[in-house]
Amino acid sequence: MIDVHAVTIDYGQGEQTVRAVENVSFHLDKGKSLALIGPSGCGKTSLLFALSGLLYPRSGRITMGGEEVNTPRRDVALILQNAGLLPWKTVWQNANLSLLLNGEFPQQNAAEVLAHLGLDSVMKRFPAELSEGMKRRVGIARALSTSPSVLLMDEPLASLDTLTREKIQDLFLNLWHEHGFSLILVTHNIEEAAFLGQRIIVFTDRPARISAIVDNPQMGALDYRERSPFQAVMSQLREALEA
Amino acid sequence: MKRVLTYVISIAALLFAWEMASLAVNGINHALILPGPFDALSQVVKNAAELQRNFAASAWRLILAIFISLATAMPLGLLIGREPTLDRFFSPIIYITYPIPQVALILFLFVVFGTGSATKVAMVALALFFQILVSARGAAKNIDEEYITSVLSAGASRWQVYWHVVLPATLPQILTSVRVSIGLGIAFLYIAETRAALGTGLGSFINKHMLFSRDRAFAGIIAMAILGLLLYIAVDVIERIICRWKYVKKMPLK
Ligand SMILES: Nc1ncnc2c1ncn2[C@@H]1O[C@H](COP(=O)(O)OP(=O)(O)OP(=O)(O)O)[C@@H](O)[C@H]1O
Ligand SMILES: [Mg+2]
Numbered sequence: 001m002i003d004v005h006a007v008t009i010d011y012g013q014g015e016q017t018v019r020a021v022e023n024v025s026f027h028l029d030k031g032k033s034l035a036l037i038g039p040s041g042c043g044k045t046s047l048l049f050a051l052s053g054l055l056y057p058r059s060g061r062i063t064m065g066g067e068e069v070n071t072p073r074r075d076v077a078l079i080l081q082n083a084g085l086l087p088w089k090t091v092w093q094n095a096n097l098s099l100l101l102n103g104e105f106p107q108q109n110a111a112e113v114l115a116h117l118g119l120d121s122v123m124k125r126f127p128a129e130l131s132e133g134m135k136r137r138v139g140i141a142r143a144l145s146t147s148p149s150v151l152l153m154d155e156p157l158a159s160l161d162t163l164t165r166e167k168i169q170d171l172f173l174n175l176w177h178e179h180g181f182s183l184i185l186v187t188h189n190i191e192e193a194a195f196l197g198q199r200i201i202v203f204t205d206r207p208a209r210i211s212a213i214v215d216n217p218q219m220g221a222l223d224y225r226e227r228s229p230f231q232a233v234m235s236q237l238r239e240a241l242e243a
Numbered sequence: 244m245k246r247v248l249t250y251v252i253s254i255a256a257l258l259f260a261w262e263m264a265s266l267a268v269n270g271i272n273h274a275l276i277l278p279g280p281f282d283a284l285s286q287v288v289k290n291a292a293e294l295q296r297n298f299a300a301s302a303w304r305l306i307l308a309i310f311i312s313l314a315t316a317m318p319l320g321l322l323i324g325r326e327p328t329l330d331r332f333f334s335p336i337i338y339i340t341y342p343i344p345q346v347a348l349i350l351f352l353f354v355v356f357g358t359g360s361a362t363k364v365a366m367v368a369l370a371l372f373f374q375i376l377v378s379a380r381g382a383a384k385n386i387d388e389e390y391i392t393s394v395l396s397a398g399a400s401r402w403q404v405y406w407h408v409v410l411p412a413t414l415p416q417i418l419t420s421v422r423v424s425i426g427l428g429i430a431f432l433y434i435a436e437t438r439a440a441l442g443t444g445l446g447s448f449i450n451k452h453m454l455f456s457r458d459r460a461f462a463g464i465i466a467m468a469i470l471g472l473l474l475y476i477a478v479d480v481i482e483r484i485i486c487r488w489k490y491v492k493k494m495p496l497k
Contacts, residue, residue, distance in 0.1 A: 052396050072396050084393030088411040088488040098397040101407070126488040142397070 001030040002051070002150065002182060007060035008207075009046045019207040020046040023060070026201060026210070030149070033176060033183035033219075035197025037190065037237065043208030044186040045081075048154050051184065052078045064150065074098070077148035079156045083139030085127040092123040095141040106145065113141050117171075133164040140168075144175070150182045157192065169195055170222055177220070190241070194233040195224060202240040212240035278458035286462035293448070294466050300443040301436065302470055304360060305428050308367035309421065309474075316375035317417060321409055323376075324383025341377060345370040346431070349438055358442065363435040370431045371424045378420035382413035415489060418482045425474045429467060445470070 009021035020043035028034050036044050049055045050062060053072045062069045064076065072078075077098070085094045095114055096106040114120050117137040127135055136156060143151055156172075157165045169192060176183050176196075187193050193200045198219055202212040214236050218229040258280045265279040287294060323333045349366055356362040390408045399407060436446025449463035483490060 049392075054392060054395055072398050074398060078396040080389055080393055080396075082389060084389055084396075086390055086393065086408065086411070088486070089407075097394065097407075101394065101397055101399050101403055126491045128488065128492040 001065055002028040002184075003061075003063045004047075004051070005061045005063075007047070007050060007057045007062060009043065009050055009055070010058040011046075021050075021057070022207040022209050024203075024208065024210055025060075026213075028182055028184065028199075031180050031182055033185070033196060033198045035185045035187060035193035035200045036203065037187055037193045037200060037241070038203030038208055039205050039241070040188060042203050042206045044188075044203065045154055047208065048078070048152050048184070048186050052076055052152050054078075074102075074146055075148050076150040076152065077143035077146060079139050079143045079151070079153040081155045081158055083135045083156070084142075085135055085138055087127050089126075090123065091119060091125050091127070091130070091138050094127065094138050095119070095123075096145050097142055098146045109147075110141075110145055113144050117141050132160055133168065136160065136168055137171075140171070140175070144179070147179070148181055150184070151176075153183070153185045155187055155189075156185070157187075157189075165192075166225075172196060173220070173222065190234050190237045191225070193237060194230055195219065200233070200237060202237060211243065212236075214240065275457070278461050282458040283461035283465055286458045287465055290459060290462055294445075294462065297443055297445045297448045297463070298466050298470060300360075301432060301445040301467070304364050304444065305367065305425075305432055305470070305474070308364045308371060308428055308432070309424060311364070311368040312371035312375050312424070313417075313421065316372045317379050320376040320379025321383045321405065321413060324380040324413075325405075325409060330380075337373075337376065337380075341373050345373070346434055349435060353438065358438075360443075363432065363442075363444070366435045367428050367431045371428055374424050374427060375417065375420050379413060379417055382416035383409055386412045411486075415482070415486050418478055418486070422475060422478055425471055425478070429471050433467070 004024060004026050007021060007024045008019070011018040011020060024047065026034070036047065038044055046055070050057050051069065053069045053076070056070065064073070069076075078084075086097070089097070092106075092114075093100065096110050099106050099110070111120070114123060117140060119134065119137055119141060122130060122134065127138070130138070139156065143153075153172075157168055160168070172183075172185075173196065183196070185192070185196050194216060196219070197216055200214040200216055201210055202214065203209065204211045214233060216229075216233045218224070218227070219233075221227075224230050261280045265277045268277040269275055319333075323329050323337075345366070348369070352362050352366055356365065386409060390412060391404060394404055394407055432444070433446040433449070436442055436444040437450040445463050445467045449460045449467070452459040452463065
């Protein structure tokens, strides 16, 4: 359903061109999950921005459901590294930003999502009054508010403590099973990639090129972290990254 | 309550320093050169009616000038800060015109437009225009790109980016420049009001009495200070209302 064909992304013109992504191709079927992992600064965010229609590749094509992606789409939600919350809007406004921008009024569903994420008691607060973990959950609520068919996430859990991080990873897994969206997760955390990615693409240093593809068909259970395939996938990833 | 008390204490300290300075200056010169705060304050009471009239004249000129410059410089500054094409065109113009001391234009404006209120307002507005333009532009350039990306990915149009991100993100800095503008505006207004013979306003009141009844002139200066203080308080109140998100973070209890 998502098709990335020979995508190359450059910043700038002429001699000062910085190539961030080079000749990357992959395919993701509807409802599947994919993790993208690579060294810091290799071009992962750039690729994700191209997937969300925020920037254009220099060459190559990205299509979703057969349509070329060249502008943000309503059925694709993006969660940014710091959750992308606006400090001047309340939790409720942030969580329903996509709807409000569209002139729609949040439905019952929105309140349920917030309650499900444990945010119902803080809806009138501003982001400055929330813990980091709560902020991420508001970001998740915002992404889910439009019932997207594709969820793109850029290191959504970076800089969280291990416990909060694992809790939210569990939450992602449940939401993915529940809502059936396709999931693309950018991370530089090996455990996160192995826990959430049915398939994991490993990138080289900048410019990002595909250096390995690791399949992870056994993922999907909450106790996957304690199982042996999880460990095996992690060591495969570690090897690929070190290569 | 605590805030009121600190205000009272700091004002008392200021009056005390003024009294000391006045005693020292007058003592050294053996003449009444710098009136003390109590002489000046009693003149405020004695000249209440005349001061009130001039206060009103100055206040509305200043407020009008601030509004005019805000209404023009803020949108222009935000646009220039966000749209590179506009920036390339306007920035050289700003760099050349900003450092020109706008005071130099006062006499010119008087010659062209006469010495009425409109010219004085225009004078102050012109000076504040640059102040606000430059700070709005700077604030708009410094917006965290993550906010922009965030609303764009949520499907915002260009104008929604301005309304939901650029404006709220820059408001605190713009209000700070409005605070600076109050001080600057009072200085410019004073100059403009004193340059016009027989005008109204606190500037002309102060000027008129400076030579022969200095305690009255200082009563006028106190009135100008009060004007500035009231406007500062107004900006603070406005900021607390429209930038409420900035003040929600509470300090941890000790
Ligand atoms: N707007 C830009 N202009 C110029 N170069 C850029 C721009 N954005 C990113 N780059 C460069 O492109 C390269 C890839 O950046 P990108 O943000 O995609 O990396 P990343 O893999 O997401 O890194 P990280 O893991 O640190 O988030 C980097 O070298 C970066 O300096
Ligand atoms: Mg990144």
